[in-house]
Amino acid sequence: MTQDEVVQAFNAIRVWHNGDRRAVHKPLLVLLALSRVNASAPQTIDWNDAEPLLKELLEEFGPDGSASTRHYPFWHLQTDGLWQLAGPAYILNRPAGSAPTLTELRQNHVHGGFPLAIYSALKADSELIATIAQRIVEAHFPESIRQDVLDAVGLAGAESPTSSGDPQRRRNPAFRTKVLLAYQYRCAVCGHDLRMGQQSIGLEAAHIKWFQAHGADEVPNGIAMCSLHHKVFDLGAFKILPETYQMVFSQHLNGSEAASQRMLAYHGCGMILPQAKEYLPHSANLDWHAKQVFKNPARPD
Ligand SMILES: [Zn+2]
Numbered sequence: 020m021t022q023d024e025v026v027q028a029f030n031a032i033r034v035w036h037n038g039d040r041r042a043v044h045k046p047l048l049v050l051l052a053l054s055r056v057n058a059s060a061p062q063t064i065d066w067n068d069a070e071p072l073l074k075e076l077l078e079e080f081g082p083d084g085s086a087s088t089r090h091y092p093f094w095h096l097q098t099d100g101l102w103q104l105a106g107p108a109y110i111l112n113r114p115a116g117s118a119p120t121l122t123e124l125r126q127n128h129v130h131g132g133f134p135l136a137i138y139s140a141l142k143a144d145s146e147l148i149a150t151i152a153q154r155i156v157e158a159h160f161p162e163s164i165r166q167d168v169l170d171a172v173g174l175a176g177a178e179s180p181t182s183s184g185d186p187q188r189r190r191n192p193a194f195r196t197k198v199l200l201a202y203q204y205r206c207a208v209c210g211h212d213l214r215m216g217q218q219s220i221g222l223e224a225a226h227i228k229w230f231q232a233h234g235a236d237e238v239p240n241g242i243a244m245c246s247l248h249h250k251v252f253d254l255g256a257f258k259i260l261p262e263t264y265q266m267v268f269s270q271h272l273n274g275s276e277a278a279s280q281r282m283l284a285y286h287g288c289g290m291i292l293p294q295a296k297e298y299l300p301h302s303a304n305l306d307w308h309a310k311q312v313f314k315n316p317a318r319p320d
Pocket of ligand 1: 206207208209210244247248
């Protein structure tokens with residue numbers, strides 16, 4: 020297979036997106052499999068070895084509860100022509116719609132991996148692996164956590180700063196400026212507003228509903244945050260309640276006392292509001308973030 024054919028095969032994957040809901044199962048399995056090829060692992064992996072890795076990735080980077088369906092992509096990726104299974108015929112011959120259960124996959128040691136032609140092409144070309152991995156993280160995760168996703172799957176070197184992005188949809192460069200102005204150039208969580216001359220340091224415009232989920236480049240879908248709060252917001256460590264704009268933190272966030280207390284001091288507090296009502300975050304965007312990104316359970320009041 021040529022480079023282009025391999026890239027095409029990955030571009031053609033069905034259901035990368037499921038409407039507004041984040042569909043990260045296939046992307047995370049593909050990234051995991053790419054990482055294995057990169058590390059010269061065999062063509063296929065036993066479900067029993069893949070399962071704990073996928074579970075952890077979905078818990079960390081998927082919507083809340085998505086890890087319970089961690090076996091779906093191991094089966095459904097076949098339909099995209101990107102995945103081959105090895106195992107007993109009574110499982111392999113099932114119709115595409117009837118995925119085996121977790122137990123069936125475990126007990127039968129079903130193996131899965133890229134088809135040989137794709138595996139061989141990737142194995143011979145680590146740059147191709149990096150290109151495909153880069154496209155996948157760009158399509159599914161905001162910039163603040165892309166490197167974390169690549170690190171977690173073991174493709175730490177794959178992020179390239181010169182990547183082209185999605186040619187179909189360009190970000191609006193005015194978004195950042197408008198959001199920062201709306202919040203008077205300070206973090207809506209902690210008030211951070213450090214500058215060098217006129218230049219803000221470590222201040223970013225966070226999308227509430229991710230750009231990757233077709234969130235709009237409009238001020239009511241943005242909040243000014245320092246880079247630390249932006250990152251933990253994108254990882255689902257806290258959500259913002261519509262109407263009261265209170266910040267509610269996840270029980271999954273922890274650390275040494277000093278570090279976590281500094282962060283958790285904002286639990287239950289109202290965020291710093293923008294300077295005009297029209298800039299307030301829309302509740303539909305906050306709801307999307309609470310459902311698709313925030314990691315339940317929330318800490319008690
Ligand atoms: Zn902050």
